[in-house]
Amino acid sequence: MANDVIIALDFPTAEETLGFLDRFTGKKPYVKIGMELFYAEGPAIVRTIKERGHSIFLDLKLHDIPNTVKKAMRVLSELSVDMTNLHAAGTRAMMEAALEGLTRPDGTRPILLAVTQLTSTSEQQMHQELLIGATMPETVAAYALNAKAAGLDGVVCSPLEAKLVKESCGEGFWTVTPGIRFADAKKDDQARIMTPEKARRYSDYIVVGRPITQAPDPVEAYERCVSQFLN
Numbered sequence: 001m002a003n004d005v006i007i008a009l010d011f012p013t014a015e016e017t018l019g020f021l022d023r024f025t026g027k028k029p030y031v032k033i034g035m036e037l038f039y040a041e042g043p044a045i046v047r048t049i050k051e052r053g054h055s056i057f058l059d060l061k062l063h064d065i066p067n068t069v070k071k072a073m074r075v076l077s078e079l080s081v082d083m084t085n086l087h088a089a090g091t092r093a094m095m096e097a098a099l100e101g102l103t104r105p106d107g108t109r110p111i112l113l114a115v116t117q118l119t120s121t122s123e124q125q126m127h128q129e130l131l132i133g134a135t136m137p138e139t140v141a142a143y144a145l146n147a148k149a150a151g152l153d154g155v156v157c158s159p160l161e162a163k164l165v166k167e168s169c170g171e172g173f174w175t176v177t178p179g180i181r182f183a184d185a186k187k188d189d190q191a192r193i194m195t196p197e198k199a200r201r202y203s204d205y206i207v208v209g210r211p212i213t214q215a216p217d218p219v220e221a222y223e224r225c226v227s228q229f230l231n
């Protein structure tokens with residue numbers, strides 16, 4: 001069920017990011033910090049944005065041996081992020097270790113999502129390079145079920161796969177979907193896109209980058225996106 005719009009803060013520096021966020025004087029949007037900004041500015045940028053009152057999805061897509069992921073997740077949970085993620089390809093054991101690391105001494109923890117197959121991976125690449133013989137929908141559904149069995153809260157997926165995930169894992173298992181464009185907009189490099197209104201049925205959160213960050217009036221674009229997604 002449509003819950004909120006998350007703005008992808010795909011900026012190279014803290015200065016540009018904070019300048020962008022300064023425009024939002026009313027509601028503080030939920031934001032996503034990805035590898036580019038995190039690797040450039042480190043944990044300090046997470047703390048700064050958190051202190052400004054935003055909820056944060058830290059999109060670092062962890063994938064390593066279970067013990068390493070567990071320890072890394074412990075660090076991220078101490079940063080007080082609200083949502084973070086990993087690759088389901090890391091196996092159920094890795095996902096379970098991640099959840100353990102993420103859980104704070106008081107029992108609370110950030111939302112943990114799994115990436116199934118990246119939307120940039122084609123079915124042909126999956127067959128020929130990853131040697132996965134199943135189809136893309138079968139793979140996405142199986143990885144989502146693994147994530148659910150490990151105790152995760154949901155997956156990041158294409159809005160076109162969200163229905164399949166809900167049908168496989170149940171309505172309560174979250175779908176967080178990038179690849180969102182306004183009806184009249186250009187696609188950029190996203191191939192499989194959906195409008196905020198259409199995404200509403202099967203996405204719990206939509207992640208929106210350039211349609212908001214590159215808009216002439218980002219605050220207006222954000223508000224339009226929220227009203228189309230939530231109403």
Ligand code: C5P
Pocket residue numbers: 008010034118119120156157158178179180188190207208209210211
């Ligand atoms: O600018 P745009 O709306 O395309 O940004 C989408 C955001 O979601 C980017 O930060 C991108 O890295 C991320 N993302 C994606 N597709 C995925 C996973 C993450 O577009 N499968």
